[in-house]
Amino acid sequence: MTINVNPAQASEPVFYLVDEHDHAEGGSTMLGFWIYLMSDCLIFAMLFATYGVLGGNYAAGPAPKDLFDLPLVAVNTSMLLLSSITYGFAMLSMERSRIAATQFWLAITGLFGLAFVGIELSEFHHMIHEGATPQRSAFLSSFFTLVGTHGLHVSFGLVWLTTLMVQVWRHGLIEANKRRLMCLSMFWHFLDVVWIGVFTFVYLLGMLR
Amino acid sequence: MSVEIHSVHAAHGHGDMAHGEISLSGYLTGFILSVILTAVPFYLVMTGVLGDKKSTALVITAFAAVQIVVHMIFFLHMNTSSEGGWTMMALIFTIIMVMIAMTGSLWVMHHLNVNMMPTHEMGRMQ
Numbered sequence: 563m564t565i566n567v568n569p570a571q572a573s574e575p576v577f578y579l580v581d582e583h584d585h586a587e588g589g590s591t592m593l594g595f596w597i598y599l600m601s602d603c604l605i606f607a608m609l610f611a612t613y614g615v616l617g618g619n620y621a622a623g624p625a626p627k628d629l630f631d632l633p634l635v636a637v638n639t640s641m642l643l644l645s646s647i648t649y650g651f652a653m654l655s656m657e658r659s660r661i662a663a664t665q666f667w668l669a670i671t672g673l674f675g676l677a678f679v680g681i682e683l684s685e686f687h688h689m690i691h692e693g694a695t696p697q698r699s700a701f702l703s704s705f706f707t708l709v710g711t712h713g714l715h716v717s718f719g720l721v722w723l724t725t726l727m728v729q730v731w732r733h734g735l736i737e738a739n740k741r742r743l744m745c746l747s748m749f750w751h752f753l754d755v756v757w758i759g760v761f762t763f764v765y766l767l768g769m770l771r
Numbered sequence: 772m773s774v775e776i777h778s779v780h781a782a783h784g785h786g787d788m789a790h791g792e793i794s795l796s797g798y799l800t801g802f803i804l805s806v807i808l809t810a811v812p813f814y815l816v817m818t819g820v821l822g823d824k825k826s827t828a829l830v831i832t833a834f835a836a837v838q839i840v841v842h843m844i845f846f847l848h849m850n851t852s853s854e855g856g857w858t859m860m861a862l863i864f865t866i867i868m869v870m871i872a873m874t875g876s877l878w879v880m881h882h883l884n885v886n887m888m889p890t891h892e893m894g895r896m897q
Contacts, residue, residue, distance in 0.1 A: 593854045593861075600865040607869040611876040636813050643805055646846055650798035657793065751846040755839055761809075762835035766816045770824045 588741045595745045599752045602715075606756050609711055613704040613764065618771065621699035626768030629694050631685070635765045638681045639757065642716075645674030646754045653747055659735055664743075668727050671750070675720050682713045705764065712760055715753050722746055793848060801845025808838035 652667035686706070689695075696706040726746060729739050812831035814820075821827045843849045843862075851859050 593857055596854070596858045597861050600861050603865050604868060604872075607872055611873050614873070614877050615880040632813065632817055639809055639813075643802070643809060646805075646842075647798060647802040650793070650802075650846065653793055654795055654798070748847060751842060754846065755842045758809075758835050758838050758842065762812065762831055766812055766831050767828055769816050770828050 588738065591741055592744065592748075595748060599748060602752070603756075606708075606711070606759070609704070609708040610759060610763065613708045616700035616704040617764075617768070619700035621701075623699040623702065624692070624694045625701070626765075626771060629689055629692070630765055630768060632765065632769060634681065634685060635761055638678055638685075639761050641674050641678040641681065642754050642757050645671045645678065646751055648674060649747055649750050653743065656735055656740060656743055661730060661735055664735065665727060665730060668723060668730075672720060672723050672727075675716055675723070675750075679713060679717055679720065682709070686710075709760060709764065712753065712756055715749075715756075719746065719750055719753060722749070797845050797848075801841055804841045804845070805838055808834050808841065 648667050648671045652664050652671060655663035655667055689702075694702055696703050723746060726739065726742055729742065733739060812834045815827050815831060819827070821830065849858065849862065853859075
């Protein structure tokens with residue numbers, strides 16, 4: 563791989579590599595997926611910035627204090643946090659090549675994720691029922707866009723999780739499935755990181771406004 | 772140049788995908804830390820023990836920043852050496868972009884709001 567330019571043999575300089583060095587299959591997947599996550603991070607940054615700008619424009623409508631139910635948000639946060647640790651247990655089981663344990667922890671993770679989406683949907687339903695729809699004010703538009711985008715990510719993560727459980731069930735913990743599970747692990751933990759921003763800047767700081 | 776090529780090769784050589792060093796103790800440490808870092812801000816806001824809103828806001832923002840770092844280290848297994856340092860480079864680049872976009876937007880729009888004539892004054896002028 564290193565271009566060995568020995569002065570004695572330097573009569574014919576080598577400017578290119580003759581052989582393509584071998585890439586292990588999926589060797590660049592993790593870096594590529596990380597770069598995808600970073601671009602996703604930029605999407606969320608834009609939505610946070612939009613919320614930061616518009617979050618105080620209530621248009622004489624309801625303010626965060628009238629709408630948010632902090633104990634419910636705390637429950638929701640714990641759901642996501644618990645799903646993060648159970649996904650970690652799934653990864654540890656995967657490392658030890660224990661299929662049943664991996665599937666069990668993946669299922670638990672899925673249930674916590676489902677609970678998170680369920681609680682969020684019921685919260686949205688409650689808000690819309692009270693007339694706090696996305697059309698009501700700039701605050702609510704940016705709120706529903708930011709929190710809804712996060713919820714959508716979690717929902718797609720659940721679809722992905724289910725798909726991978728079927729894959730593991732059918733093919734076992736082969737290299738490709740391990741790689742996919744590691745990608746989903748990064749995706750899942752990344753969503754938890756975004757949620758830290760959501761509960762801090764939207765819910766907690768919203769209640770302080 | 773050759774150093775970089777070597778490090779890429781080293782990463783290729785590993786059977787695990789460079790995010791290898793996961794352990795039960797790491798996950799549990801991260802979990803316990805993030806439970807504390809989540810519970811304290813909720814407690815501060817729900818009870819209002821600090822009294823002053825501005826200091827509460829500062830404290831919970833600091834807690835969020837620390838918790839994000841905890842998640843990055845213990846759950847996302849970030850370090851300076853994985854993938855030959857390129858994940859860290861991508862992260863640093865993203866953080867710079869996010870900072871520029873966030874502070875820029877908030878700063879500009881805040882000034883726009885401040886310099887805008889209040890609506891009731893406009894009404895009186897007519």
